[in-house]
Amino acid sequence: MFTRFFHELKDAGLPVSLREYLTLMEAMEADLAGKRVEDFYYLSRAALVKDERNLDKFDRVFAHAFKGIESVSEGIEAEIPNEWLRKLTDKFLTEEEKAQIEALGGWDKLMETLQERLKEQKERHEGGNKWIGTGGTSPYGHGGYNPEGIRIGGESTHKRAVKVWEKREYKNLDSSVELGTRNIKMALRRLRQFARDGVPDEFDLDGTIDGTARKGWLDIHMRPERRNTVKVLIFFDIGGSMDPFITIMEELFSAARAEFKHMEYFYFHNCLYDFVWKDNKRRWTDKIPTWDVLHKYGNDYKVIFVGDASMSPYEITVPGGSVEYFNEEAGAVWLQRLLDIYENAVWLNPVRRQSWDYVGSIGMMRQLFADRMYPLTLEGLEGAMAELKR
Numbered sequence: 001m002f003t004r005f006f007h008e009l010k011d012a013g014l015p016v017s018l019r020e021y022l023t024l025m026e027a028m029e030a031d032l033a034g035k036r037v038e039d040f041y042y043l044s045r046a047a048l049v050k051d052e053r054n055l056d057k058f059d060r061v062f063a064h065a066f067k068g069i070e071s072v073s074e075g076i077e078a079e080i081p082n083e084w085l086r087k088l089t090d091k092f093l094t095e096e097e098k099a100q101i102e103a104l105g106g107w108d109k110l111m112e113t114l115q116e117r118l119k120e121q122k123e124r125h126e127g128g129n130k131w132i133g134t135g136g137t138s139p140y141g142h143g144g145y146n147p148e149g150i151r152i153g154g155e156s157t158h159k160r161a162v163k164v165w166e167k168r169e170y171k172n173l174d175s176s177v178e179l180g181t182r183n184i185k186m187a188l189r190r191l192r193q194f195a196r197d198g199v200p201d202e203f204d205l206d207g208t209i210d211g212t213a214r215k216g217w218l219d220i221h222m223r224p225e226r227r228n229t230v231k232v233l234i235f236f237d238i239g240g241s242m243d244p245f246i247t248i249m250e251e252l253f254s255a256a257r258a259e260f261k262h263m264e265y266f267y268f269h270n271c272l273y274d275f276v277w278k279d280n281k282r283r284w285t286d287k288i289p290t291w292d293v294l295h296k297y298g299n300d301y302k303v304i305f306v307g308d309a310s311m312s313p314y315e316i317t318v319p320g321g322s323v324e325y326f327n328e329e330a331g332a333v334w335l336q337r338l339l340d341i342y343e344n345a346v347w348l349n350p351v352r353r354q355s356w357d358y359v360g361s362i363g364m365m366r367q368l369f370a371d372r373m374y375p376l377t378l379e380g381l382e383g384a385m386a387e388l389k390r
Contacts, residue, residue, distance in 0.1 A: 002028075005065040009048065012061050016048045023047050037066055052183055056377065184255040187381035191230055191260075191302065191388050200224050231262040233297055233342070237307025238267045238280060240323075245308065245350040248376060252306065252348075264297065270311040271331030272338065273322055290334055294341055302388045303338065303345035306376070309365040310351065316364050335368050345369065346384040350376040 002025070009016045024047040032043055041062060049058050200222040207221030234256060236249060256263060266276035266288065275287040314321035316331045339345055347365060349356070353375045356362045366373045372387055374380035 005044075005061070008061045008065055009058065012057050014048070014054050014057055014061070015050070020048050040066075183378050184251055184381065185259055187378050187385060188255055188259045190382055190385035191232075229262065230260065231297075231301045232256070232260045232264075232304065233293075233301045234263065234265045234304045234306065235272065235276065236265060236267050237270060237305075239269055241308055241310050242350075245376075248350055249306065252376070264301075266293065268307075269322075269324060270307070271315045271322070272305075272334045273327045273331055274329065274334065290338075294338060299341050299343065301342060303342040304384070304388075305345070305347045305369075307347070307349070308351045309347065309349055309362045309373070310359050311361045313361055313364060316361060316368075332364075332368060339368070344388045344390070345372065346387050347373040348376045348380065348384060349373055353380075 006016065006021045024044055027043055027047065028040075044062070045055070045058055049055060202223050202225045204221040204223040207223065208219065211219030211221055234253075236253070242249070253265070256265075266278060267280060267283070268276050272290065274290050276290055276293060277283040277287055279286055312321065312323070315323065316335075319328055319330050320326045321330065347369050349362070351359070351362070356366070356373075362373075372384075374384040374387075
């Protein structure tokens with residue numbers, strides 16, 4: 001398994017050496033990565049990637065080599081994902097079988113039927129096509145497949161649920177993260193507009209020399225510090241399908257805090273609705289009405305949304321479509337209100353650009369933003385900053 005991974009990295013053009021590979025194997029023998037694939041990902045990336053420009057190539061090879069595997073155990077020769085052994089009730093259906101599983105008739109019918117099932121069901125259920133349970137093809141529960149269902153608890157498998165009922169705990173992004181932010185800072189610096197304002201507390205060497213030469217005595221000049229006067233509003237999608245992107249989100253957050261002196265940030269989940277928040281630990285008690293944000297910050301602010309835009313279309317178009325509560329107005333209504341105020345707005349998406357055309361909600365969000373969606377890569381950041389400067 002690991003030897004094949006090494007050769008695939010070489011074939012993809014990554015300059016990995018045998019010495020680096022042996023170092024990785026030594027780290028594995030010392031159990032530095034545990035048995036989780038996620039931990040092994042970070043360990044192998046640190047050992048094998050020496051240039052940030054190769055991170056995307058590494059991610060593509062890693063995803064191909066370890067697709068479907070949840071843990072890495074020593075001594076396993078057969079490449080059978082542990083997920084297959086652990087979830088015996090999970091059905092892997094053919095495209096023909098999936099096509100036979102139809103939605104229950106739209107949003108209203110889906111919610112109405114769920115209420116009936118909650119009243120009727122009295123016990124735990126697995127592997128069926130009707131009751132709330134695990135596995136199977138029922139539109140209610142988790143661990144199975146249905147093209148338009150409601151996930152109740154569990155973990156997201158196919159990312160097709162139109163609503164999710166579970167307790168969600170989100171973490172604030174750490175602005176002290178510095179690893180990997182250097183290139184992000186360089187990209188963000190394209191959005192610069194310098195001016196001198198404030199208290200004159202900086203020594204003006206040229207002015208002092210000129211004044212002294214003109215007057216014949218020492219004439220000290222001071223001036224305000226030269227600052228980037230661009231004002232930025234950033235909205236971060238947090239939790240759920242964004243969890244795999246926490247590292248790059250923290251790097252972006254840290255870089256933005258360092259580069260933009262006039263920056264305000266808020267959190268949202270999946271789509272913008274009637275409130276946002278600043279602290280994920282107090283998100284339900286310290287809500288900030290979206291109207292307050294739109295009225296407090298002037299239209300001279302540049303707006304950046306950061307999220308995967310991967311959700312049920314209902315979350316964008318239908319009142320009550322939010323996966324977490326009943327929103328009285330559709331997400332698209334709130335987004336349009338914001339876009340009507342802020343002329344300079346872009347969306348940064350951490351999902352690979354090649355996958356956008358396969359997710360309907362991404363296409364809808366691109367349309368709302370007049371195609372001003374950019375991948376969360378260095379090239380994408382540069383393009384987004386150029387768009388905001390227009």
